[in-house]
Amino acid sequence: MTSLRRLGSSDLQVFPLALGGNVFGWTADEAQSFAVLDAYAAAGGNFIDTADAYSAWVPGNEGGESETVIGKWLAARFDRSDIVVATKVGAHPAYKGLSATTIKAAAEQSLRRLGTDHIDLYYTHFDDETVPVEEIITALDQLVKDGKVRAIAASNISPERLQASLDFSEREGLARYVALQPHYNLVSRDTYEGELQDTAARAGLAAVPYFALASGFLTGKYRPGTSVESARAEKAGSHLESERGRKVLAALDKVAQERGAEIATVALAWLAARPTVVAPIASARTVDQLPALVAVAGLRLTEQELAELTEASA
Numbered sequence: 001m002t003s004l005r006r007l008g009s010s011d012l013q014v015f016p017l018a019l020g021g022n023v024f025g026w027t028a029d030e031a032q033s034f035a036v037l038d039a040y041a042a043a044g045g046n047f048i049d050t051a052d053a054y055s056a057w058v059p060g061n062e063g064g065e066s067e068t069v070i071g072k073w074l075a076a077r078f079d080r081s082d083i084v085v086a087t088k089v090g091a092h093p094a095y096k097g098l099s100a101t102t103i104k105a106a107a108e109q110s111l112r113r114l115g116t117d118h119i120d121l122y123y124t125h126f127d128d129e130t131v132p133v134e135e136i137i138t139a140l141d142q143l144v145k146d147g148k149v150r151a152i153a154a155s156n157i158s159p160e161r162l163q164a165s166l167d168f169s170e171r172e173g174l175a176r177y178v179a180l181q182p183h184y185n186l187v188s189r190d191t192y193e194g195e196l197q198d199t200a201a202r203a204g205l206a207a208v209p210y211f212a213l214a215s216g217f218l219t220g221k222y223r224p225g226t227s228v229e230s231a232r233a234e235k236a237g238s239h240l241e242s243e244r245g246r247k248v249l250a251a252l253d254k255v256a257q258e259r260g261a262e263i264a265t266v267a268l269a270w271l272a273a274r275p276t277v278v279a280p281i282a283s284a285r286t287v288d289q290l291p292a293l294v295a296v297a298g299l300r301l302t303e304q305e306l307a308e309l310t311e312a313s314a
Helices: 030-042 065-077 100-114 133-145 159-172 195-203 214-219 233-241 243-259 263-272 291-298 303-312
Strands: 018-020 047-049 084-089 119-124 149-155 177-181
Touching (some): 030 065, 065 100, 100 133, 133 149, 133 159, 159 177, 159 195, 214 243, 233 243, 263 291
Parallel strands (some): 018 047, 084 119, 119 149
16 A cells, blocks of 8 residues: 655645546547546555646537546546545636636536535636735635535646735635645756745645646657657657757666666656655556556655756756
């Protein structure tokens, strides 16, 4: 049994890899999604990350497809209390922004699609600077008071707005963010390190980074002269053109070979060992992509290995 990690100051205990739900109802149909979810749970996984907007960008989809798939899976398979479900508000085409009325209405829709009476972790997906943090926090606090949300969190937010939100929660005794979902990985460190990470560390927030594998680049499948069939190939392949990308790949190759581990596992293990990080997020379209991800739970890199990777990614 893998030891679960506590999510910030909340009472949520999570597996050290969050399973990304962005592919469910997009590049993974319902049957594939169920198979991936089953395999993740069988490996001890209990932390599923989605958003009400997934996957509104696909022609013919309206948003909420991922939540619907996860809801059907939960109903078919699980005691709800065994799974920590995280979803997000603010980017669904019909519920854009973070006004109090939008948050309340969007939460009801997420609960309906997920087929549940509570969301374990509810994120603001993108900060909405047209709305005062006081209004956002008050609306989220009401969801907690109503028992519809267990804990709240933020994603894509500035250090200033994050701090202002935390200060308001403290001052008024309202629900307080327990986690932060930043864009963070070996080839994208300045998207989190610095003021945002410092703010999270001071406040005891748990970081749950997205793009943990840089859209697949950090799996090692993108190499000079290879072509990869993937919806995200162009984005991931662009890292090969940077010196940092090539240095990181070389360092990952070396550590992976020495440890007999998959490259993706090593990249996730580096991230999982970073200050404030509790569980990186990674998604799997097929069951055979999953073992390399969940293996992060059992891979502890040495100080030397961590230093080599940190240096290569500087």
